[in-house]
Amino acid sequence: MSQTLFAQALLNPDAALPPGLVDPEGLPAPKRFSVYRNNVASSLTRALEAGFPTVRALVGDPFFAAMALIFLRAHPPRSRMLMLYGDEFPAFLAGFPPVAHLGYLPDVARLELAMRESYHAADSTPLPEAEFQRLLGAEIAGLRLRLAPAVRLLRSNWPVVSIWATHHEDGPKPRPVAEDALILRPDFDPHPHRLPTGGADLVDGLLSGRTLGESLDKAGPGMDLAAILGLLISGRAIIGVSE
Numbered sequence: 670m671s672q673t674l675f676a677q678a679l680l681n682p683d684a685a686l687p688p689g690l691v692d693p694e695g696l697p698a699p700k701r702f703s704v705y706r707n708n709v710a711s712s713l714t715r716a717l718e719a720g721f722p723t724v725r726a727l728v729g730d731p732f733f734a735a736m737a738l739i740f741l742r743a744h745p746p747r748s749r750m751l752m753l754y755g756d757e758f759p760a761f762l763a764g765f766p767p768v769a770h771l772g773y774l775p776d777v778a779r780l781e782l783a784m785r786e787s788y789h790a791a792d793s794t795p796l797p798e799a800e801f802q803r804l805l806g807a808e809i810a811g812l813r814l815r816l817a818p819a820v821r822l823l824r825s826n827w828p829v830v831s832i833w834a835t836h837h838e839d840g841p842k843p844r845p846v847a848e849d850a851l852i853l854r855p856d857f858d859p860h861p862h863r864l865p866t867g868g869a870d871l872v873d874g875l876l877s878g879r880t881l882g883e884s885l886d887k888a889g890p891g892m893d894l895a896a897i898l899g900l901l902i903s904g905r906a907i908i909g910v911s912e
Contacts, residue, residue: 713741716751721781773827780829783821787852787859790819795905810882815909819854830863853904867892
């Protein structure tokens with residue numbers, strides 16, 4: 670019996686018992702395999718629930734559980750690390766007809782996936798405060814800022830940060846506006862921050878290795894550089910500076 674055949678039967682409740690699966694007496698063991706199949710499905714569903722709690726809250730527990738079963742059968746794990754399971758979930762939601770009326774749902778899932786990536790990213794040491802003080806008198810337009818591995822940027826046409834805050838911080842009801850999110854991890858847990866207009870272009874420029882001046886040009890006029898730098902500094906996200 671091949672591993673592929675076993676995996677297909679494991680995730681498909683309608684599949685026949687894989688050949689060769691027998692009990693200690695040498696008889697077919699459909700009940701034992703069914704228990705194992707249910708345990709696998711339950712484990713993968715719990716992994717999705719842990720990875721996408723806001724999506725789960727938005728659609729409700731019963732619907733999420735049913736949707737998770739459809740997803741896991743179409744997208745079995747590719748890694749032994751269940752904490753990484755679900756990277757295809759946002760794209761799945763974007764093409765899942767029953768949630769087509771919830772246009773914001775895929776981006777909410779992308780936000781939660783980015784936060785999980787941030788959580789598991791490598792640790793880093795922020796630039797010392799004394800180094801920032803030294804740079805105050807320098808020509809900062811030509812400087813390149815190296816950002817922490819945990820930094821994530823998400824652009825969205827939906828109020829994804831406000832939706833997240835409503836469910837995790839008792840935030841106000843989201844307004845129907847686009848929001849770009851900057852995810853920082855100053856300590857152990859990542860947190861999403863809503864960026865002002867042009868902020869995503871600025872941060873994207875920095876992540877791409879552009880200088881501050883080039884990134885500002887990309888962001889356009891009116892960009893509050895001090896606000897973005899203050900956010901990056903307070904989030905312990907700047908780990909190096911070069912010219």
